[in-house]
Amino acid sequence: MIQLTRKPIEMAKLDHDAVLEDCGALLTFSGNVRNHHKGRQVLKLEYEGFEPMAFKELESLVDEARSRWSGIQLIQVVHRLGTIEIGESSLYITISSHHRQASLEAMAFILNRLKQDVPIWKKEYYLEGDSGWIHPTE
Amino acid sequence: MTMNTTYTIQLFASLKEKLGPEITFQGQESMTAGALLDQFFAEHSAFDQFRHVSRLAVDCAFVSEDTQIQSSQSLALIPPVSGG
Numbered sequence: 001m002i003q004l005t006r007k008p009i010e011m012a013k014l015d016h017d018a019v020l021e022d023c024g025a026l027l028t029f030s031g032n033v034r035n036h037h038k039g040r041q042v043l044k045l046e047y048e049g050f051e052p053m054a055f056k057e058l059e060s061l062v063d064e065a066r067s068r069w070s071g072i073q074l075i076q077v078v079h080r081l082g083t084i085e086i087g088e089s090s091l092y093i094t095i096s097s098h099h100r101q102a103s104l105e106a107m108a109f110i111l112n113r114l115k116q117d118v119p120i121w122k123k124e125y126y127l128e129g130d131s132g133w134i135h136p137t138e
Numbered sequence: 139m140t141m142n143t144t145y146t147i148q149l150f151a152s153l154k155e156k157l158g159p160e161i162t163f164q165g166q167e168s169m170t171a172g173a174l175l176d177q178f179f180a181e182h183s184a185f186d187q188f189r190h191v192s193r194l195a196v197d198c199a200f201v202s203e204d205t206q207i208q209s210s211q212s213l214a215l216i217p218p219v220s221g222g
Contacts, residue, residue, distance in 0.1 A: 017172055047221065050214055053198040054221070079221060091222050108174045111222065119195070119214075120221030121151035133152040134220035137191050 001075070002058045004051055006082040010093045014076050019096035023073050027103040029111065031091035033084050037134075041127035047081045047090060050119040054079070057118045064113075065106040071098035072106055079120060090122075143167045145174065145207070148196075148214040153185060165209075171196070172203030178215065185217075192217045 011030065018026050033045050061074045074096040084090050093110060095103040115136075118135075125131045143166040148160050160178040165177060179189040193200050195214040196207065207213065 048151055048154075050148070050195070050198075050216070050220070053195055053214065053216075056198050115219070115222050117200070117219070118221050119150065119216050119219055121217075122220045123151070133155065135152060135188065135191075135218040136220055137187070137218055 001061065001077070002055055003076075003078045004049060004055060005078060005082055006025070006080070009078050009080060009089045011089060011092055014092060014094050018074060018076060018096045020073050020096045023096040025095075025096055025097045025103045027060050027097075027100075027107050028097045029091070029093045029107055030089040031085050033090055035086045035122055038135040040124075042086070043125045043127060044086065045084050045090065046123040046125070047079070048121050048123070049081050049086065049097065053119050058114070061110050061113050061118070065095075065105075065110055068109070069097070069102035069106045071102045073097060075106070075110070077110070077114075079118075081120070141165055143209045145169075145209050145213060147174075147178065148212075150214070151217060153182075153188075153217060155213060156184070157182065169207050170203060171201050171205045171207055174213075175203070175215070181215055188217045 035042050058077050066072050076094045078092045080090045095106050097103040123133045143165055144162050145165050146162045193216045195216050196211050
């Protein structure tokens with residue numbers, strides 16, 4: 001299940017849906033908006049996505065994870081877009097699998113690839129009143 | 139070299155903020171993705187630092203720099219991403 005949303009992520013529902021009777025492992029990840037970056041105080045974030053492509057890239061990542069690790073029964077990925085306040089979740093992922101190793105490895109794979117290939121960008125708004133888009137080059 | 143074809147490229151994030159949601163420019167009738175990126179960044183040198191870390195997407199999929207591009211395709215310039 002892939003979702004791009006401008007509303008707060010419904011984590012309790014995702015957690016509930018991720019509980020499957022044949023899965024002994026349920027791994028969840030929440031990427032939360034942090035109040036600092038490189039020594040500067042961040043007030044809020046704004047996320048922009050190239051939505052049709054971001055959706056396709058996320059689908060492709062999930063498909064690849066399921067083909068690389070056996071025993072994964074469900075992957076849910078929800079990414080927020082728009083303005084997000086400090087402490088809120090901007091990304092929530094659940095992976096349900098028969099055994100823990102598949103979930104642990106697939107989670108790292110999805111997170112690393114998401115940060116390389118999924119066309120979503122964040123803009124930070126700073127305490128001093130300026131702002132800037134984040135384009136990591138390393 | 140004739141520049142007789144109009145290409146339209148969608149832009150995002152810092153490029154969109156400075157240049158607008160899309161940009162058109164004149165190019166050769168058939169160009170590679172790499173040549174198209176070269177031309178874009180030559181015309182917008184303020185974004186030079188993104189030349190070798192940006193990718194072109196055609197119809198919502200990344201393409202290699204040697205891919206031949208047609209102006210009728212949906213083109214998007216993808217600078218380094220920062221989702222998550």
